[in-house]
Amino acid sequence: MYLGIDLGTSGLRALLIDGQGRSLGAAEAHYKAVHPHAGWSEQDPAEWIAALDKAVATLRAAHPEFTALKGIGVAGHMHGATLLDAGNQVLRPCILWNDTRSHIEAAELDALAEMRALSANIVFPGFTAPKLVWVAKNEPEIFEKVSKVLLPAAYLNWYLTGEHVADMSDSAGTSWLDVGARDWSDTLLAASGMRAGQMPRLVEGSAPAGHLRADLAQAWGVGDVTVAGGAGDNAASACGIGALSEGQGFVSLGTSGVLLAARDGFAPAPETALHTFCHAVPDRWYQMGVMLSATDSLNWLSTITGKSPRALVEPLEATWHETLPPPGRVRFLPYLSGERTPHNDAAIRGSFTGLGTDTTVDDMVLAVLTGVAFGLRDSAEALRATGAELGQLFAIGGGSASTLWLKLIATVLGVPLAKPQGGEFGAALGAARLGLCAATGADPAQVMTPPAIGALIAPDPALAGAYESAYQAFRAAYPAIRSIQ
Template identity: 70%
Template sequence: MTFLGVDLGTSGVRLLLVDEDSQPIGAAERAYHAAHPHPGWSEQNPADWIAALEEAIAELRDNYPQFSALRGIGVAGHMHGATLLNDAGRPLRPCILWNDTRSHTEAARLDAKDQVRAISGNIVFPGFTAPKLEWVHEHEPEIYAKTAKVLLPAAYLNFYLTGDYVADMSDSAGTSWLDVGRRTWSDTLLDAGNMRRDQMPRLVEGTEEAGRLRPALLDAWGLTGPVSIAGGAGDNAAAACGIGAQDEGQGFVSLGTSGVLLASRAGYHPAPETALHTFCHTIPGRWYQMGVMLSATDSLNWLARITGQNPIELTTELGQNLQKPGSVRYLPYLSGERTPHNDAEIRGSFTGLSTETGRSDLTRAVLEGVAFGLRDSFEALVATNAKFDQLIAIGGGSASRYWIELIATILGVPLSLPISGEFGAALGAARLGMTAATGAAPDSIMTIPEVRETIEPDQALRQAFDDAYDKFRVSYPAIRSCQ
């Protein structure tokens, strides 16, 4: 038997075919783009997801004979996107993505309503799904009136695969319509957002079988079946499955476009006042909390673009040894910020520039600014009694050893690097497909990867970075008052 993980990302889809031991057999990727028709807007055509998926499936089918033994599929997707469908299941408009901030006014209005935070366990962020529908209600009433179902991106792929409207708990927890503690749609939250229960998909746990692959796709893909489709997951919950973070004390740091610090929790411990996200895990009866910063490697990519370098060239200039905090300070708010500020309008800045400032000083400042932003999330998690003996580092930014040692020092926690490159959302999704198809216990499948190196904090520089973090924390109100 083989199993397929689908990681539906913002910039492309990645498919990973694995065997019964979660070992990779083959992978395929296809890219697509987001549209930005107005400042702060970010949209994608769901048809582009399907086209990319089908092209990647064809590549796997043609290159790996093991594809014919496929028995389970799991889909992980970028969270919060609003895919509006009519009563025939056709998209009414482009999907409004997680990093779209047009609905900040509607988000603030929903967030102020009675019981919304208490039931959802979270602040209503502008990127969440509920305020997007409020925006459509107000600005595109003819589309709103035709909306029969609202699906998240991963749930839309599940619909394509199964023909059923079904979504998992972890992804649905980011809508502001789910009672996250009770793991069910909330009529109170739906009423607050002018939505109906019949517009919601059926809910399942991420490890459950959500349905079977449609006969038409079985034929088209050359499969005999049956092929189980798992409930799936939001991208970060799937990444937690990929690195085996399912128990209290386990977690990861992800340095992707956004920066994520995630902690698995055995119980439900919401702390919306901290701007932490408290969501259902893919594992029944478990939750996770995470702090999210919107511009992590995005900050380094931006600096690389304007300096005519690539990120590897920039970080290589810093050398191998961690340096003390630089004199230039960077606030990593290129696209606003979630944890801890919940501020869609704040923007980034450099301070401390002088005639002696060079490119490497700016690079150091960017890496430190992102690390300090992650420290904000770390402090918020610690305040909820989350404990970390160590964290696993994943994402493209983890290729920079300098950056990983910097983050370990600023957090005061060892960071472990997996020995294999296959440990993220695609692997987690494949493991969900395996669980759904075989009925095996999640604990037996969601295992921790072998570690190739654990990077310890530099104790000699801890105090210097603690002092620099204190200065970073007071920079936000100062810069906010100027914007």
């Protein structure tokens, strides 16, 4: 048996699989982030431990075969700063990925030539390094006590093994890792006042990181259990969907939107605002574009109109069935919380244009769906500029339930989208697969295979030209709107 742990922003999911990779059962436990000030987002790591204990207890009660556990992998939300003192006590709540308090510090670090050259990425406010610069400036008494900085997944690794250890894919989002060399950079650390000794030991995500602590093993009723290096959440999702090689990738329609492409080599392009990170398996990397408001754009419109997201989309789906409506006059820029790829603009905000007295709610819904599709197209253009192959992509996340939205995105991107045929295929499965590889030495390429395809959504060639023209207008709208905000 192998256990995958997906430590998310709002909850933890634990998945049990067998040696053939078949899902046996899952359990979840939830928690919340706190926002003590505008732009702040924090969590108490003790809540992660409580959630893990609850999920494991649920699995053990439902699955007697849990006692045959041999491997564990942890996936976690990236960039979070969990600060430990010399006695491994948490010094303050973890500063999460969506915390923007360190935007000034991020800009200062990003202005240093060595940052992009070595880390292969823009220093975004959500990354870990600027958070520590902020702590040094604003909480110096805490900064002086920092013995170790652990990402959320690495903190669970420490809880499980008693060792400070992290994987390459998660660590690539700190702005401290030389992503090409897959090692901590003394130069990058020094730029933010840090030392190599404050970092966890690095291993590949599919390699052993340690063994389950004896007291936990006894409490869980298991024997010797190998804990894998694990992964950042998007790398783990890529392992779950089988995206390891060039030409493989996925579109994720969650609160934020992600377009991820696996890469066989290292091809950084920080000027595009793409993320270039190590993959969770050796000698591979991945690149992704990130938009901050994907389904969150539809959720916002839901709040404004008083209708559920499903109720907003259903009339369009009923009207158009399996076909696609032409682009409307109303345009939506999906920058409700700023944007990462390709603009790296924390200040830009969303907007509607083309509204008239004849505008309906359906017009606005189509504009939101289209605006999100265009935001993903921005990432696709950035990826293609680096040489990434974007063939058939898997579509995952809550928004992928809408066939109309997927048809729209497929047409805008110019690639077919595949919906997985049920079952498990997310970060928890990817983490469990990493645990299996670490425990058995299995080849990740043989373990991390794509799921069966439940439906294939092809682009609509009849409307490709119309949506291409609408996309070019969308691109031209950003600088115009930005100039007056």
